Amino acid sequence: MAVAAFPRRPWVWVGWSLGLAYVLYAGAQLDLTWPRFLLGLENGAKFLDRMFPPEIIQPDSMAKGLLESLEIAVLASVLGIVLSLPIGILGARNLMPFWASVPSRALIAVCRSFHPVIVAIIFVKAVGFGAMAGILTLAVASIGFIGKLFTEAIEEISPKQVEAIRSTGAPFVSLLTYGVFPQVMSRFVGFASYQVDSNLRNSTMVGIVGAGGIGGTLFSAFQRYDYNFVCAIILAIVAMIMVGETLARWVRTILGVDSKDQDD
Amino acid sequence: MQKGLSIRKLEKSYTPGKPVLRGITLDIGAREVVAIIGPSGTGKSTLIRCINRLVQPSSGEIWFQGQDLTKLSRRELRSARRQIGMVFQEYNLVERLSVMENVLSGRLGYMSAWQAWLRRYPQEDIDLAFTLLEQVGLAGFEHQRADSLSGGQRQRVGIARAVMQHPKLLLADEPTSSLDPKTSIEIMQTLVGMGERLQIPIVINMHNVALAQKFATRVVGMAGGQIVYDASPTGLDEAMLKSIYGGQEWL
Numbered sequence: 053m054a055v056a057a058f059p060r061r062p063w064v065w066v067g068w069s070l071g072l073a074y075v076l077y078a079g080a081q082l083d084l085t086w087p088r089f090l091l092g093l094e095n096g097a098k099f100l101d102r103m104f105p106p107e108i109i110q111p112d113s114m115a116k117g118l119l120e121s122l123e124i125a126v127l128a129s130v131l132g133i134v135l136s137l138p139i140g141i142l143g144a145r146n147l148m149p150f151w152a153s154v155p156s157r158a159l160i161a162v163c164r165s166f167h168p169v170i171v172a173i174i175f176v177k178a179v180g181f182g183a184m185a186g187i188l189t190l191a192v193a194s195i196g197f198i199g200k201l202f203t204e205a206i207e208e209i210s211p212k213q214v215e216a217i218r219s220t221g222a223p224f225v226s227l228l229t230y231g232v233f234p235q236v237m238s239r240f241v242g243f244a245s246y247q248v249d250s251n252l253r254n255s256t257m258v259g260i261v262g263a264g265g266i267g268g269t270l271f272s273a274f275q276r277y278d279y280n281f282v283c284a285i286i287l288a289i290v291a292m293i294m295v296g297e298t299l300a301r302w303v304r305t306i307l308g309v310d311s312k313d314q315d316d
Numbered sequence: 317m318q319k320g321l322s323i324r325k326l327e328k329s330y331t332p333g334k335p336v337l338r339g340i341t342l343d344i345g346a347r348e349v350v351a352i353i354g355p356s357g358t359g360k361s362t363l364i365r366c367i368n369r370l371v372q373p374s375s376g377e378i379w380f381q382g383q384d385l386t387k388l389s390r391r392e393l394r395s396a397r398r399q400i401g402m403v404f405q406e407y408n409l410v411e412r413l414s415v416m417e418n419v420l421s422g423r424l425g426y427m428s429a430w431q432a433w434l435r436r437y438p439q440e441d442i443d444l445a446f447t448l449l450e451q452v453g454l455a456g457f458e459h460q461r462a463d464s465l466s467g468g469q470r471q472r473v474g475i476a477r478a479v480m481q482h483p484k485l486l487l488a489d490e491p492t493s494s495l496d497p498k499t500s501i502e503i504m505q506t507l508v509g510m511g512e513r514l515q516i517p518i519v520i521n522m523h524n525v526a527l528a529q530k531f532a533t534r535v536v537g538m539a540g541g542q543i544v545y546d547a548s549p550t551g552l553d554e555a556m557l558k559s560i561y562g563g564q565e566w567l
Contacts, residue, residue, distance in 0.1 A: 216408035216474075219368050220481055221398030221425025226432045230421050234412040 099279065106287055107280035110269070114281075117259065117266035118288060124186040124265050125255040125296075129248045131187065132194020137240070139195060140202030147206065147232065160203065163196030168254050172263040183264030190251045190258070197250070201243045202236070209235040241307050245300045252296040256289045320345045320517050321367070321485060326376035328362050336362050338541040340376070349508055349518045351532035351549070353525055355561050359541045360521040364487050367519070368400045369393060381484060398425030401478030403507065405490040407470040409462040409477075416458040418473050419445045422480025441480070448476040452506055468499035472506060479510050486511055488520040492527065500524065504531045525557065 108114055142148055142156035166174075171192050175185035209232060217231035259267025266289060273281040321344040329335040336359040344350055352360050365371035367378055369385060378385040385396055401422070409418045423441050424432055431437075437445075449455055452472035457465070462473065471491060478486060488507060492500035508531050511518040522528050528535055529549040537545030537552070537560040545556055 210411075212404065212406055212408040213410045215370055216402070216404060216477075217410070217421060217424065219370060219397055219400070219402040220422055220477070221394040221396070222421070222432075223394065223424075223429050225429030226424045226427075229429065229433045230410060230413070230417075230424060234410050238412075 102277075102279040103283035105280065106283035108284045109273075109278055109281040113269050114266070114285060114288065117269035117285075118292060120183055121255040121259070121265035121267070122252070122292070124183050124190065124258070125248070125251040128187045128190030128255070129194060129244070129251050131191040132247065132251070133198060133244045135191065136195045136198035136202060140199045140240075141206065141228070141232075143199065143203035144206035146209075146211070147228075156199075157203065160196055160199040163192045164200060168193050168258065169261060172258045172261045176262045181262040181264075186255060186258040186263035186265055189263055190254055193254065194247045194251060197247050198240070198243045202240055205236045205239045205243075206232060238308065242304060245304050249297055249300045253293055256292075320348070321519070322377075322379040323367075324377040324379070326363070326366060326378065327374045328359070328366055328371065329374050335374075336541050337366070337373075340541075340543060342536065342543065342546070344517050344519065346517060347515060349511060349531060349533045350520065350536055351528035351534070352519065352521045352536045352538060353523070353528055353560065354538035356523075358538050360538055361489055363538070364489050364519060364521055367485075367487060368397050368402060370402075394425060398481050399484045401481045401483035401486045403471070403474050403478050403486070403488040403491045405493050407467070407474045407494075409465075409470055409473055411461070411463040413462060414458065415449070415454065415460050415462060415465070415473055416445060418462050419448060419458075419476045419480055422477040425481065445476070445480060448479055452476050467495050468503065471495065471499075471503050475503070475506055475510060479514065483514065484516055486514075486516060486518040488518065490521050490523065493523055500527060501530075525552070 139156050139159060142152045143160060145153045148156075168189055172185060172189040175188045179185050179188065213235060214227065214231040217227050222230065256266050256270075259265040259269070260271045262268065266285060270282065270285045270289075273279075273285060321342075323340055323342040323344075326337055326340040327335055328337040340363060352363065354360055362371055366373045367380075367385065369388075373386050376386065380396065381399065383392070383396065385393075388396055410421065413421070417435070420435075420437050420441060423437060427437070446455075446458070449458060452475060454469060454472055454476070457469070462470065465473065474491075486507070491507060492503050495503060504527060507518065507520070520528075520532070529552060532549050535545065535547065535549045535552055536543055537556065539560050539562075544560055545552065
């Protein structure tokens, strides 16, 4: 019998067939047909038509919403960054005993497991409508993101530098400030500035479920069919986020933590 | 109080049943320069790291300054460690800190974390740091970041950091193995010179037998986790080297 140059892998084909079958099944379940798509396009064109020209119908409520979103983003970022620093350190298995790292990693995992919309709904139920719920929501998201990446950054540091500081007889906190932080601080600032960016974007969203900010104004404009106002709000959000991204980039450049620097 | 260092029946196994150190007993006098030679993987590094307990010994005693280092509590260990300066093969400087910060980090065991974080070093420490940088030939480099230095320069900073501790013992784990021959000699001169100035013993792991014979006052040969030679460098003949390293083609 001749030796096969390529081993047969029948299971791969079974896998592909099953995957394809599921895609077709899901499409049929959800009534995804071409005529349905054309109908949707027609509706979308009407909607776009009604959005223009953009018009600021309630300047007060728009200004208040935008400012509130900004405040939510800033306060949530400060809270999240301040909390994720110790939580991130406690989670690092190369520095901490398991009784410290396990709970801290569990906390980070919980913070990461839900989408901000779901967290926001929970906080609105827990602490009531308004900016407080939004701040808590985004603080949770910040702890999840910065905490996880910071923990990983600490676990990747060079143990040699830590060993040298340890051999001088330094107390534990000095071991952190001399052996560990210099190796990870620029990455921490990088993570934090990305999270500020992300919080600014999400602060415009949490209002949709009643957690404060411009999202609430946007949602009520939708419900009143004030599509011109909707368009004005969307443009204002775009402008705010672009300004925020530019500022975050400046901060990263000034502190010398460009995105290029992320993996060194 | 006995001067120097006294190691008694030191054993270390990283995995049970596979000892790396098999009962090392070694007395080191107050002014000796001891070179430990031997093939890779024979436990030289483990031995030196057991002394300041960067590696935890499995059993045995290490007497230094009147106390058994293997029995110390965490607090006692920290104050013992600050009297033991260590120089590393890969220099182990904190890359993103300045040369000055790296040298002064030798004082961390003597000050609170708060003072250290604020860089509030006593003026005499700062003066000593400048003096040491001058002595190792790095005057004017104090504000440079450690990662901008060459290998030889880094090792000089490493020596200055160790001396900054006012050590009663210097350990060096293959301090010249990553350096070129000329720089190796200079580093050894600096290291041995510092030991002379401080009147303290030095224990150095090394691979380079010629360098060991040139600088050490005593050579300890290790093989298979045991001491197989312990005498003056001049007694180290070809037969002895053969039994330490095995084989003879390399001679």
